Amino acid sequence: MSDPGRSSRKRILIIDDQEPTRYVFRHSLSRAGFEIDEAVNGSDGLAKALTEPDLIICDVNLPDMLGYDVCRRLKSNPVTLSIPVLQISASFVSDESKVQALEGGADSYLTQPVEPMVLIAQVNSLLRLRRAESVANLSARQWQTTFDSLSDGVVLLNSEHVIVRTNRTLRDLLGLVPSDTDGKALAGIFYEKFGISFDEFLQQHGEGIPVELPCANRWFRLRQNVIESDPQAEDGSVLLITDITAHRKLQETLKFNERLAATGRLAHVIAHEINNPLEAMSNLLFLAERSSEDSSETRVYVEQASKELLRISQITKQVLAYHRESREPIPTRADEILENVLTMYRSHIMGSKVTLETRVRCSGEILVRPGELRQVFGNVIANALDAIGSNGGVLRIRCFNTTDQRTQQEGVRFIFSDSGSGVPEEMIPNIFDAFFTTKGAEGSGVGLWLSMDLIKKHGGYIRVRSRLKGPYRGTLFAVFLPLHSQ
Template identity: 25%
Template structure:
C-alpha cells in the first residue's frame, strides 16, 4: 500500500527564534517543514521543492514578503502554491490588505497561537487541494471536449459518404422523368429527406465550432435578395409537400451587404425549415423590407407562421442550445434543438440581430432578422461574369467509397464528361501522370495516400495544368485552409448537390 505524501510547508523568516518556533509547531502537527531565511532563498526553494503552503514573513533582509509573493504568482511553476503572510511589524489593516492584494491567501499577525497557525495552514491546504481538483477536472473536460470534436468530425465524415452517394444518385434519377406518380413521390421523399439529413449533419458540426469560436465568415459583397431566392427555391417543394402555403414579399431593388452567402443561406433555411416543422396547417410568410436606423440602412427579414406558437415560458430561451418549442415525449417535430442557436450566432457574426415573437401556444410565431446594409454609395452592383458554355471534360475521380464513386461517375458521364476513376490515392496519382486529365475530383480520406498528399504529388509531377477539387466529408475552416495549402483549387464538403457541382464544373 502506498503511503500518502505528507504535506510540505516552507517556513520563511529571518528571525532564528521565530523560525524555530514555527518549525516545531508545524512538525508536531505532522507537516514536513522546509525553511529559508531570505526572500531569494525562498523563491529558489519554492521552485525546487514545490511546497503545499508557504508561511512567509513580510519583513525580510533582502526583498520583502510582498515582493516574494508577487514573484511566486508571476511564475507559472509556483503560482498555485498557497501563501500565508505573517508579521509582527506590519499589523495594520492597510498592510494586511496590501499583502492580500499582492496574492497572499491569508495574513496572520504575530504573536499567534499554535492552534491558529495550524488551522490556517490546514485551511490553505484544503483550498489548494480544491483548486488542484478543479484544475484536473477542467483539464479532463477540455480533453473530453477535444475527443467529442474529433468524434463529431469523424461521424460527419462517415455520414457524408453515404449521403453523397444517395444525393448523386437521386440527381441522376431526377434527370429521367417518370410518368409513375408513386415513383415520382418516392423520389421527392428521398430528395427532401437526404437534404434534411445533410443539414442536420452540418448543424451538428457547426454548433460545436461556433460555440468554440472556430467559425470564420468568408465574406464578400452580395445581394441578400439573391440569397433568399436561392433558399426559397430549396424550401418551397418541402412546404408544398406538407400542404403549406409560402407567401414571399421581396423588394424590387437589390439589398447589398457584406456577408457569407453560405452562412446566410443557412440562417434563412433554418428559419423557414423551422417554421414548416412547427406548422401543421396554414401558411408561412417571408417578408423583406429595408429600414433606416440611426442614419444607417438595415435589411429586415421576417419569417412568420401559423403554427403551434411558442409558450411564454419558452420564448426567453428559444435561442439556447437544445431548446425546443415541442418538448413532449412524443417528439413528433424532430430536430436536434440546435438550429436556432446557429441562427443567432451566425446573425451576430454578420453584425445583426435576431428576435422571436409569439402570442402563445397555437398562435403562430415570428422571427425577425436585422442585417446591416452597405451605404448607398457602395451599392453599385458588381459587373456580371461572362456566361460560360460547358463542354465535355476529361475528369479524374479519386474516391474510395464504391457507391459514391459509381454514382458520381454516372452523373458526370450523363453531363458529357469523360471520366476515369481511382479507388485510392496511389492509383489516382498514377492515372493523373499517365492520362493528364483536365480536372481531378479528389476525396481527402483515401487509403494509402490521403487527398492532401495526392494534391502535393500532382502539383509537383503534373504542375498547374490540372485543376484540383477536394471533395470531402471533413468540413470546417481548418480543412479548407489545409486543402488550399496542399495545392487544391477548391474545397467542397459532401454531400454535393448535383446542380451545385454542375455550376462548379462550368465555372472552372
Template identity: 25%
Template structure:
C-alpha cells in the first residue's frame, strides 16, 4: 500500500446501496478514505465541500445523469481538477463510453468489474492527478519567475539608463566644441557610437520581455518615413563608415507618410542597417527607400542590402526567431543579443507590414526588404512643416533630477542652448522652485527620492495649472509608465538616455 493510497480520498456515487457498499469495502481495504453519495446533486455538494482526489461516478442516477454531474464538475473551478471515473452496468456500448470520455471523464469501467481492475484504475487516475498537480505547480513557479525576470529587466534598464543619460548629454555638450586634433575627434566619435550602441542594447533587452508578454504598444501618428530615416542615417552613417564600409543611400525626395510610431520605426531601420554593417567585413551597405503601387494600395519599400557573410539556407527561415544569429562561432566577434530581427518583424507586423530576408548563401551577402502601407493621399499631411530645431527660443526651465551627473550635464546642455535653468535634486525642492520661479517648462525625473515624479506632476498641476509644460524623464520605457505619466499630468514622456536632438525637438515643439 503506497503513500498515495493512505492519503487519497475517493467519493463513491451510486444509487444502488448494495453496489455502493461493495465498492466502498474494496476501496477501504486498499487503504483509501471513502465518501459516498446516492444522487447526482449530493455528489456535487460533497465534491465542492470535500474536494476528493477521485470520484467513482455511476452514469445512471435518480436525479441527474453521471454525464451531467461530470459536466458540472468540469465547469466549476473548485472541482474541475478532480479525476472522474464513470461506471455503468447499462450504458456499456462504445458510443456511451465515448460520450462519457468526451464529456470530461478520465476513465470508464463497465460493471461488473474485478476489484483489482477498479483499484488499478484509481491508482492510474491518482498518478495522473499527481502529475497534473506537479505541472500546475511548475507552471505557477515559471509564471512567478517570469514576473520577477520582467521586474529585474525593467529595474536593470532603469539603472543602466541613468548613467547613460548623463553620458549622452555630456556628448551633446562636447559636440558643441570642435576637437583640438584628429585623435580627440576620433575619441569623441568612439564614445558617441558606443554609447548609442549600448543604449540600443538596453532597449532591445527590455523589448524582448515586452514581446514575449505581448506588451509592445504603438503611439501612432502621421509619420514621414523619409524624414525619420534621414534622422536615423545621421546617427548610423559614422558608425557604418567607421567599419571601413561604404554606405549607399537612395531616398525619395517627397515624404512617404504612414500611420505609425516614429520611435518604433526608427528602431526597425536602426536594427536593419546596424545588422547589415555588423555582418559585413568589407564592401558596402546599400539602403533604398521608395514607393510601390498607387493610392489605396501604395506601400513604402525599404531595402537594406549588404556584401557581408550571408546566411546559409538552413538558417534563413529562422532569422527572425528570438535569439537566432548568423554568427554562432565561439568568439562571437559580431556581438549582439539575437533580439534585433525579432523586434523588426514584430514592429513591422504591428504597422501592418511585412519583412523578408534573402541571401545567396555564405559569403554572398544578405538583403532585407520591409513593406509598409502608406496613408492615402487625402489623409497625408500637406507638408513636413518647418524645421523644429529652427523654432528654438529661450525658455525658463526647471530640471528636477536626483542623479548629480545627469543633472549637471543636462543643465550645461540646456544653458548652452540659451535657456535659463533652475535645478532641484528632489521633488519637494522642485515644487518649491516651480512656485518661486514660474518656469515655462519642467523636466522631471520619475524616480525621485521621497516625492516621486508622478507626485510632483500632480502637485504642480493642482498648484500651477495647465500653463506649465511638464516633461517626464524616466528609465522605464514601457507603455504602462507612459500611460501613468500622462495620467499624472505630464505632457510628454521621454525615456532615458534622451538624445540631445530629441530633447531639442521636444522643447521646440512645446
C-alpha cells in the first residue's frame, strides 16, 4: 500500500532506456506538478513498481524485455494490479502493436513523438480513471461489508428466481457456502430447507407478507418483495430471512405461563365449587353416624351424600375437560364449549355481585382445539369480571350463527360485553399487543395477545369496542369463528 504520509503530489514512474526521452518526459511532467521516478530497463522498472507509484509510463522496446511483458507482469501482481500503465513507443506504431499492448493489460498507448500537452492530458485522464475506480471499489467493499453485516439473511434473485447474490448471514443461517447459492436456482435450496417449493410459497403468500416456516430445529420469518424499475417488467426480487427461533421460544413460554395463570385464576373457583358439596357430605355422614332412628332415615342421609359425591365427580370431570388439549383441531359444537366455560365460572360470577345474562343459540360445529378456545373465553370473562369490579354489574354473553359480511363465510359469533369501567379510546389500537395492559402492575399484558393469536390460528378474528360513560358504558369483545363446513 502507498504510504499515507507521503506528499500529496502524484508520483509517476518512467521506464525507458533512452535518457533523452526520460529527460523530455521528466521535464514536462515535473512542470505539471508530478513527482518523477525513473528506471532504465524492465527489471529495474518492475522492482520500483513495488513502491506503488500512481502511474507508470513504459517504453515497449526495452533492452532486457519488451514493455508488453513488463505490463503483463505488473497486471498479474496484486500489489501493482491497479496501477495505470501508459505504454509509449517510437518503433512499435502499428495497430497490431497497439492491440497487443492493450490486450496485455496496458491502459493506454501513445506513439512517439508525443506532444507534452497530449502526454499530460493522457496522464491526467488515466489518473482520473484510477480515482474513479478506487472510489467504486471502496463503495463496493463498503456495500458488501454492510450487506454481510445485516442481521437478516438476504437473497437477491433475478426474474427467473436464480440467485444473484446472498449475504454471509443467509449462508450462516441455512448452513450454505457461496458455491451452493450464487448462480443457482432458488427452488432446490428452498425445498430442501423449508419442505415446500418456492412457487408454492409465492402462490400461497402475497408480496411483502411475512411468513413463518420451520427449518430443522429453528424457525424463520420469510418475506419476498419484487424489485420494479419498469412497471411493465419485473427485474427480480429480494427474499429476507430472519431467525425467530428465540422469539418463538419466548412465545411458547408466555403461552405456557398464561395457561398456568389461567389455572391459578380458576383455582379458587374450583375450590369453592368442591368445598360446598364436601361440607354437605361431611354433615350428612355425621348425621348418619349419630342417627338413632330407623335405617330409612340413615339411608336418606347416605343417598344425599352420594348425590354430593356425584356432584364433586362432575366438577372434577369439567375441570379436566377444561384443560384437556387436542393435538389437532376437531369438530366441536360451539355451544358446548361456551357452556363448559360458563359452568366453571357461573358460581364465581354469582358470588361477585355480577348479573350474568346469557343467550346461547349456536349449535353449529367449529373446527378447533377446544382447550385453546376455552382458554380464550376464560380470559375474556376474567377480564370482564376485573373491569366490573367489586361494586357489581352485568356480564352479557351471547352466541349465535351468522355470516361474515366481508368474506361471506358462515360461522359462529360469540359476544362478551360487560358494564365495567371501559377502555380509553387511545388504548384500543394496542389492546392486543404483547405486554400491553390497562391493569397497571396487576396485568401481564399477555392474555389478549395470546387470545388474538389463538383465534387467528383457528381462522377467525376478535374485535373490541368500548365506552367510558353513558348507559352503554363498558367493553364488548366479539369473536368470529368459521363453521366446520367452511
